[in-house]
Amino acid sequence: xxxxxHARHLAIVGLGLMGGSLALAMREHADRITGIDxxxxxxxxxxxxxxxxxxxxDLFEGVNRADVVLLATPVRxxxxxxxxxxxxxxxxxxxxxxxxxxxxxIVDAMAKLPIGVNAVxxxxxxxxxxxGIEEADESLYRNRPFVLCPSRRTTPAARLHAQSFxxxxxxxxxxMEAERHDQIVAGISHxxxxxxxxxxxxxxxxxxxxxxYWELAAGGFRDTSRLAASDVTMMGDILSTNTKAVAxxxxxxxxxxxxLETMLIAGDEERLSESLQPIRKARKDWAQDYENRR
Amino acid sequence: xxxxxHARHLAIVGLGLMGGSLALAMREHADRITGIDxxxxxxxxxxxxxxxxxxxxDLFEGVNRADVVLLATPVRxxxxxxxxxxxxxxxxxxxxxxxxxxxxxIVDAMAKLPIGVNAVxxxxxxxxxxxGIEEADESLYRNRPFVLCPSRRTTPAARLHAQSFxxxxxxxxxxMEAERHDQIVAGISHxxxxxxxxxxxxxxxxxxxxxxYWELAAGGFRDTSRLAASDVTMMGDILSTNTKAVAxxxxxxxxxxxxLETMLIAGDEERLSESLQPIRKARKDWAQDYENRR
Numbered sequence: 001x002x003x004x005x006h007a008r009h010l011a012i013v014g015l016g017l018m019g020g021s022l023a024l025a026m027r028e029h030a031d032r033i034t035g036i037d038x039x040x041x042x043x044x045x046x047x048x049x050x051x052x053x054x055x056x057x058d059l060f061e062g063v064n065r066a067d068v069v070l071l072a073t074p075v076r077x078x079x080x081x082x083x084x085x086x087x088x089x090x091x092x093x094x095x096x097x098x099x100x101x102x103x104x105x106i107v108d109a110m111a112k113l114p115i116g117v118n119a120v121x122x123x124x125x126x127x128x129x130x131x132g133i134e135e136a137d138e139s140l141y142r143n144r145p146f147v148l149c150p151s152r153r154t155t156p157a158a159r160l161h162a163q164s165f166x167x168x169x170x171x172x173x174x175x176m177e178a179e180r181h182d183q184i185v186a187g188i189s190h191x192x193x194x195x196x197x198x199x200x201x202x203x204x205x206x207x208x209x210x211x212x213y214w215e216l217a218a219g220g221f222r223d224t225s226r227l228a229a230s231d232v233t234m235m236g237d238i239l240s241t242n243t244k245a246v247a248x249x250x251x252x253x254x255x256x257x258x259x260l261e262t263m264l265i266a267g268d269e270e271r272l273s274e275s276l277q278p279i280r281k282a283r284k285d286w287a288q289d290y291e292n293r294r
Numbered sequence: 295x296x297x298x299x300h301a302r303h304l305a306i307v308g309l310g311l312m313g314g315s316l317a318l319a320m321r322e323h324a325d326r327i328t329g330i331d332x333x334x335x336x337x338x339x340x341x342x343x344x345x346x347x348x349x350x351x352d353l354f355e356g357v358n359r360a361d362v363v364l365l366a367t368p369v370r371x372x373x374x375x376x377x378x379x380x381x382x383x384x385x386x387x388x389x390x391x392x393x394x395x396x397x398x399x400i401v402d403a404m405a406k407l408p409i410g411v412n413a414v415x416x417x418x419x420x421x422x423x424x425x426g427i428e429e430a431d432e433s434l435y436r437n438r439p440f441v442l443c444p445s446r447r448t449t450p451a452a453r454l455h456a457q458s459f460x461x462x463x464x465x466x467x468x469x470m471e472a473e474r475h476d477q478i479v480a481g482i483s484h485x486x487x488x489x490x491x492x493x494x495x496x497x498x499x500x501x502x503x504x505x506x507y508w509e510l511a512a513g514g515f516r517d518t519s520r521l522a523a524s525d526v527t528m529m530g531d532i533l534s535t536n537t538k539a540v541a542x543x544x545x546x547x548x549x550x551x552x553x554l555e556t557m558l559i560a561g562d563e564e565r566l567s568e569s570l571q572p573i574r575k576a577r578k579d580w581a582q583d584y585e586n587r588r
Contacts, residue, residue: 125512145510176506184504187497188511192518195489197573198551202543203481204576205550210478212470214580216439217482218419222584223517224486228577232570236563243558249496250555254548256495260488261544264537269530276526279491282498283522286508290516 005029005161005168011066012052013059013081015042017128018099019072020136023051025169036062042133051136060089067091068165071098074237075106082109082119092116095161099124101185101234102241103149103178110151118158121149121178123185124171131231139170143294146171149178186245191253193235194246196227299323299455299462305360306346307353307375309336311422312393313366314430316463317345323462330356336427345430354383361385362459365392368531369400376403376413386410389455393418395479395528396535397443397472405445412452415443415472417479418465425525433464437588440465443472480539485547487529488540490521 010030012019015037023033023046035052036059037043043055056062059081063069069090071078078100090096096119100106103121110119126144128135146166150159159175166173203221207213239246263272304324306313309331317327317340329346330353331337337349350356353375357363363384365372372394384390390413394400397415404413420438422429440460444453453469460467497515501507533540557566 125510127513144512147510174506174509180504180506183500184507184510187500187507188515191496192493192514194551194554195493196518197570198547198554199486199489200573200577201550201554201569202485202547204573205546206477206481206543210474212468212474213478213481214583215468216419216441216478217580217584218438219421220486220521221482222581223520224490225577225580226517227514228573229581230574232567232574235570236567239558239566240561240563243561247555247559249500250551252499253492253496256499257488257492257544260492260495261541264533265541267534267537269534272533273526273530275495276491276529279494279498279522280524280526283494283519286511286519287516287523289508290511 005164006031007066007068008032009034009066010068010070011036011063012070012072013037013062014072014077015039015046015052015055015133016072017131017133017135017137017140018124019070020046020051020133021138021140022070022072022099022169024136024138025141027051029168030068034062034066045133051133059084063089063094065091067094069094069096071096071100073100074234075100075102075241076237079105079109079241082106082113085113085117090114090117093118095158095165096120097122097148097162097165101189101238103147103181105241107149107151107178111153113153115153118155118161119151120154120158120162121151121181122162122166123147123149123181124169126171129226129229131234142170144171145174147181148173148175149181150175151178182242183245183248186242186249190239190242190246191249193227193230194239194250195253196225200225200228299458300325301360301362302326303328303360304362304364305330305357306364306366307331307356308366308371309333309340309346309349309427310366311425311427311429311431311434312418313364314340314345314427315432315434316364316366316393318430318432319435319463321345324362328356328360339427345427353378357383357388359385361388363388363390365390365394367394368528369394369396369535370531373399373403373535376400376407379407379411384408384411387412389452389459390414391416391442391456391459395483395532397441397475399535401443401445401472405447407447409447412449412455413445414448414452414456415445416456416460417441417443417475418463420465423520423523425528436464438465439468441475442467442469443475444469445472476536477539477542480536480543484533484536484540485543487521487524488533488544489547490519494519494522 007030124146163173301324418440457467
């Protein structure tokens with residue numbers, strides 16, 4: 001099955017970092033690639049760099065004759081497009097995969113597509129600090145996990161087709177239920193974003209009275225605060241389509257924080273140290289595995 | 295005044311990342327460097343690499359004839375050493391600077407040193423993910439802020455002498471009260487550490503029931519969780535000598551987090567976005583300044 005995927009006509013909706021990188025990675029595995037994007041400069045760049053054969057701002061024209069459609073826009077735009085696509089603009093047997101960061105709402109919308117359209121939810125666990133087509137990178141997906149979430153209507157053949165697509169991209173397909181995916185990303189991605197943003201808000205408030213907070217902040221602050229620079233529209237979309245899982249994780253986070261704070265304020269250094277040691281070990285073990293997998 | 299500092303005999307207590315890097319950076323600015331460290335392998339390595347002229351595990355022997363003494367151990371070991379040094383092991387006019395991460399307890403101990411010993415608290419805003427003499431780096435201090443906190447007994451001459459030392463290291467001296475320093479690092483360093491550790495604890499708990507949390511965690515989690523891998527003894531020391539400032543910041547953090555969470559749960563995306571935009575801008579502005587300064 002490995003790398004056996006070939007598209008006659010691949011349509012990519014959204015030529016940002018994710019869509020642009022996908023175009024580059026699939027260049028040899030599609031006879032023709034059409035890019036759909038509302039931004040003219042983005043379309044020109046994609047054409048000039050040979051990332052796509054054809055570029056348009058018309059969704060329906062773009063996906064009209066495609067046998068594979070990739071949706072690479074923010075989550076709620078994906079949901080809106082899926083609801084519009086219901087109007088039978090897709091050919092029968094078209095494979096539709098999205099790259100949205102939350103999956104339940106998308107997979108629910110996929111289940112309403114006409115019979116014959118093969119839709120699978122997707123979420124590649126990759127990215128970069130800055131977005132945009134300028135950052136597109138052929139190797140962005142390589143060796144990274146790519147979650148696939150079937151809808152309740154996805155056929156076994158469509159699941160195999162989607163897996164084969166992911167393998168051709170160079171990524172590692174991992175299939176799971178949308179609900180489980182959304183719980184996991186609440187912990188590893190959405191909670192970290194909220195903590196990062198809240199840290200910056202807290203420090204910014206102090207810095208209003210003393211600029212030295214900004215002057216002395218260094219590498220530790222840089223790493224912990226990095227996600228706070230994420231695109232706000234994208235993150236708002238993600239959080240708003242995963243509120244329940246995020247709120248659950250926040251409650252657990254608060255409980256864990258209160259335990260550490262209690263030990264700290266009580267001056268119970270032995271218990272504090274006993275709590276922090278396994279946390280350190282868990283982080284170090286994970287980081288080693290993560291680097292080995294890359 | 296720039297780079298006019300010269301030591302006849304520099305003694306460095308603690309040959310880890312910070313002490314070892316300091317030895318390398320001061321090699322040309324001291325006639326003789328003695329390293330004091332309890333670990334034999336560390337002492338051998340420092341000697342073999344020509345970082346020091348002489349190495350010993352005996353604190354009093356090591357600092358005995360020094361005109362400059364650098365204390366590069368965890369905070370509470372510094373406090374203990376300062377209390378021991380009161381026993382007049384230091385020559386008159388010796389300059390003592392420490393590299394501890396919190397300053398109030400250290401500066402209080404410095405104020406009790408015999409008259410004639412010139413002590414100034416120090417905190418270089420630099421470091422690396424991994425410690426140890428193997429990581430020592432001549433450029434570690436270069437262009438980085440180096441906070442200097444005088445004790446209530448530090449003379450103007452000693453302050454100038456310490457500033458000249460910091461400039462010779464290649465760092466940027468910033469003088470401030472110990473209390474103000476400790477409040478600032480609570481925000482930019484100790485709070486980020488606690489958030490990072492609590493994030494890992496929260497995810498580890500979920501991962502006990504589903505290994506996929508670890509398998510899917512990627513760059514965002516890596517950055518936000520990095521500080522959780524810090525040395526627990528060092529961090530326990532730091533937190534325990536700055537409990538009040540850390541607890542104050544934690545209270546402000548919780549307030550900010552509750553505000554964002556309220557908007558999220560209420561589905562008030564407009565206010566959520568209006569709150570996240572200035573946070574994003576603050577982080578981006580700071581990161582640009584920070585990179586420009588490096």
